[in-house]
Amino acid sequence: MSELVVHDDAIRENTATFARLTRGRLMAVLKADAFGHGAIAHSVLEAGANSIGVTSISEALALRADGVTAPILSWLNTIDADFASAVQAGIALAVPSAAVLFAVASASRATGTQAVIHLHVDAGMARDGCPARDWAALCSLAREQEATGAVRVIGIMGHMSCADSPLNPQNTRERLVFEAAVRTAIRRGLTPRIRHLAATAATLTGVGANFELHRIGAGLFGIDPSDSGTRLRPALTLTARVISSRELPAGAGVGYGLDFVAGQRTNLAVVPLGYGDGIPRDASGRAEVFARGRRRAIVGKISMDMIVVDTGADVLHPNESVTLFGPGDRGEPTVAEWAAWAHTIAHEIVTRVGSRVSRIHRVADTVNASEQDAA
Incomplete structure (x- = not known):
């Protein structure tokens, strides 16, 4: 009854855009089932990504x-x-602490295979990553483990807290x-090359x-957290049938609490999608x-x-299609609008669509991958 169409051509176009912006230095971040978009790893690699990142x-x-x-990097x-x-x-592994370093080195010795690692520094977000006060010690320990042949440090990584605001002085501090x-x-x-x-x-x-x-996740799927004006194509369309x-009648209410009361006679259509499918309840009254x-x-x-949808003078028939969000080309709401209605970010909207919704991958107007049936 409901379908989430994944526009693979849009993802490929966005990937190619970032491949140009980064001069080919592109890691496609496909965590959380590729931000809810599913099996698109081969598409992004064909379109210009040269490695993949996951948590x-x-x-x-x-x-x-x-x-x-x-190459794949796992960092959490x-x-x-x-x-x-x-x-x-x-699989390359991010190492944010001595405890993780020793666990990785132990696994390396047990398997007889050298581990490839990226040391992860906390540049200022106070989340994952080694705190600055412990960084020198972690580097020394990593060099010791490298000397034994257990690990090879090829990269150093961090993350920025305020990059969506380019004039914020925190960006300079974190760099x-x-x-x-x-x-x-x-x-x-150490001799990190990345x-x-x-x-x-x-x-x-x-x-x-x-x-x-450059680690690109949201941008592959048409989300620009910085509102930079870069042309990116949204990659999802969510539809359901009435x-x-x-x-x-006028004066009657709708739903829990009857917080909507009709000012005049109108028609309603019931659509089988709700917060159990990832539709944010906080968008009620605005969406x-x-x-x-x-x-x-x-x-x-x-x-x-x-x-429940107010259709005014129109009566929608059972099985008629309703679009909750899409690219916006036809006038339909976008993921960005749903994020605003729910007081959240677009990332949350696309990653929360549930398993009851069928996934269909399309290139242009042609279905090119199998449909995952609704649970």
Whole structure:
């Protein structure tokens, strides 16, 4: 009853755009099931990405099982993660602490395979990454493990907190922290050949430029966190079919709490998508859909399994299609608008669409990949 169309041609076009912007130094970040877009690893590699980034080892191993042979980096793992499988599969690992370093080195010795690692420094976000006070010690320990043959440090990575605001002075501070971290690593005897600080926003604004690699996630899918004006194509269209319609008399309410009350007689259509499918409840009272060539308001609170659409004088028939969001070319709402209605970011909207929604991959108007049936 509901479909999430993934426009592979848009993803390929966006990838090619970033390949040009980064002069080929492009890591495609496909974490969280490629930001909810599914199996697109081969598409982005064919379109200009030369490596892939994910958070967990399980994501990386799934890509290897799918036949991806390009370099893969995994950067968010607990100390008891399956480092042995990652090392054996040739997956590079980010190391933010001595504890992770020792766990990776132990896995390397157990498997007889040298681990390839990127040391991860906290440039200022206070999330993942080694705090500046512990960085020199981590570099020294990494060099010791490198001397034993257990690991090989090929990269240093960080992340920026305010890259979507290019004039924010924090960007300069974080670059200085990152550059100092690189110098410290070199003084400790390490020879990292890949430095990467920039994600999508830092790439589009330029504040993360002049390093060997750019990690692009959201931008591949048409999301510009920095509002830079770069032409990117949204890559998802979410549609559903009407379950039923009814007339609503003036003065009657809709949904939980009856917080919408009709000022005049109108018609309603029930659509089987709700917050159980990732439609944000916080968008209630503001969100719209697209049906029969025009926008229609969602009325009443968004429920777990359904939304109610005010169709005015029109009566939508069962099985008629309703578009919740898409590229916006036909006037339909966009992911960016849904993010504004829900007081969140576009990243959250695209990653939260649930498993009850069928996924269909399309190149232009032709289905080119199998449909995943709704659960």
